[in-house]
Amino acid sequence: MATYKAKSIVLKSYRLGEVDKIIKLFSIEHGMISAVAKGAYNFKSRFSGRLELYNVIDCEMSEGKNLDIVSQAEIIEVFNNISSDFYKFGVSQSISEIILKTQSEKSPSEIIFHLLYVVLRQINKCNPQDNTTCKKTLLFFIARFLKIMGYVPLFDSCSICGSKLDDKKAVSDTGNLIFSISYGGMICKTCSGNIAGLLLIEKECAEILINLFSSKIEYIISLRISDKNMGKLTYILEKYFLYHMDTNIESFDYLEKIEK
């Protein structure tokens, strides 16, 4: 049986039968991996505590017919503040659902692995009840993920006619910027006439949106974002993601429910 090694993050796990555990991992070397850890629920299992959700692990696998088999697992880092905090867990579930639904086996991406690691580490170290920082981290993740997948919105020229957007062209009569999710970015005043579903974004909010796609996580976390802007940015990024990635992320709804 062929064996291989993988540095991975545990994104999902569930019980198989009495004592076995199925895990879904995202790895640097192989992308998604689905594997079974035999006897993981045994009292004295050698995997005890090693295959918990969001653990970063070094593992050795044997290729199986359907599922690969975990033969060894060593912990590199644990993010054990996540599962014990309701909100951190909700945010991390959205992140892992995005990876689980968009990434496939045997298509590794070091840059996505690194992004996943950076955001989980940040969520883990947020102060308890600091939901705002957790939420900023999620918005950062969605924007950067979209950027890696090639879906950065057009910000400096019109998504329909392509003309450069200066202040005069870019703003509506109310002074807000005009954004279209389906066209994939800003729209000039002239083109906005007959388009349905346009979003008007205040300048301050638009600046944060642009930053989410281009600035470092430390900078995003340091930004003051009003509740109103946070709601708007969440709406835009989630809708943009769902439209362009053409997938449903149930955890977005769950997160919205627990925020109320």
Ligand SMILES: [Zn+2]
């Ligand atoms: Zn235009």
